[in-house]
Amino acid sequence: MTENIRMGIDLGGTKIEGVILAGSPDTFEILARRRVPTEAAGGYNHIVDRVTGFIRQLADEFELATPIPVGVGMPGSLTRDGRVKNSNTVCLNGTQFRKDVSQVLGQPLPFANDANCFALAEATMGAGNGYALVFGVIMGTGVGGGIVYQGTLWEGGQSLAGEWGHMILWPNSDQECYCGQRGCVETYLAGPCVEKRYREATSTSCTLATIIEKYSRREQPATEHVSNWLDNYGRALANVINVLDPDIIVLGGGLSNAAPLYDEGRAAVARYVFNNELLTPIVPNQLGDSAGVLGAALLVS
Ligand SMILES: [Zn+2]
Secondary structure, eight states: OOOSOEEEEEEOSSEEEEEEEESOTTTOEEEEEEEEEOOGGGOHHHHHHHHHHHHHHHHHHTTOOSSOOEEEEESSEEOTTSOEESOSSGGGTTSOHHHHHHHHHTSOOOEEEHHHHHHHHHHHHSTTTTOSEEEEEEESSSEEEEEEETTEEEOOTTSOTTOGGGSBSOTTOSOBOTTSOBSBHHHHHSHHHHHHHHHHHHSOOOOHHHHHHHHHTTOTTHHHHHHHHHHHHHHHHHHHHHHHOOSEEEEESTTTTOGGGGTHHHHHHHHHSSSSSOOOOEEEOSSGGGHHHHHHHHTOO
């Protein structure tokens, strides 16, 4: 008999991913993994039906005794009264999604944003395993993060913990952030923001990956743009280290495979950290795209 079965659901704008896990944190086994389209264009009620139907379908397929514990991860977070905010699936914003799904299923629904799920999964089953305090970083189209201490996700009283993407890096900046501030870390580190500045400066559209390739060949002006990107990364992450001093930092998201983050980027962190040496390991993730859905399953206590 397989013990401690739980399900994780990662709700994205285009797909819903589900996983069934069994075992304990040291020995988790993935029993099944499935994906279905979100069909977000169908609107809020349709998404609730899709998620609850998918959970029931998975439970039926594997003949699991219901209610099986389920954790849900998705972009965005919840307001104090439980409403979704900052989700890129816009029709979810302002809704009581967690409560509504929980009511249909007749069970509580642990819930976290996707950066927190990433951090929890990497801390438990990935690159951060064995470290007491793990800071998980998401760098891609946005910048986020999550804090896990001794295997437990630390979300903070306002669910803000780890949100280093909206620390203000340059107060007098002309870079406007969607959050309403100017000069946030995200506006300096997120791929689309770097690409926009490069486009404005050169009248050429390039992905950040291409700009980094040019940087590796020391082509200007790519070299200047990437050097600035890495310097800002160093400033921002050094600020995190000065406050949190994590035992390891695990990078995730679409930009986490950018090699310069681990050498020139690391040197930039060392330049700004409040210490004469940088001991913190800064490593790539081990779970890749699976971290979100695995972290959702790990939300189940
Ligand atoms: Zn911001």
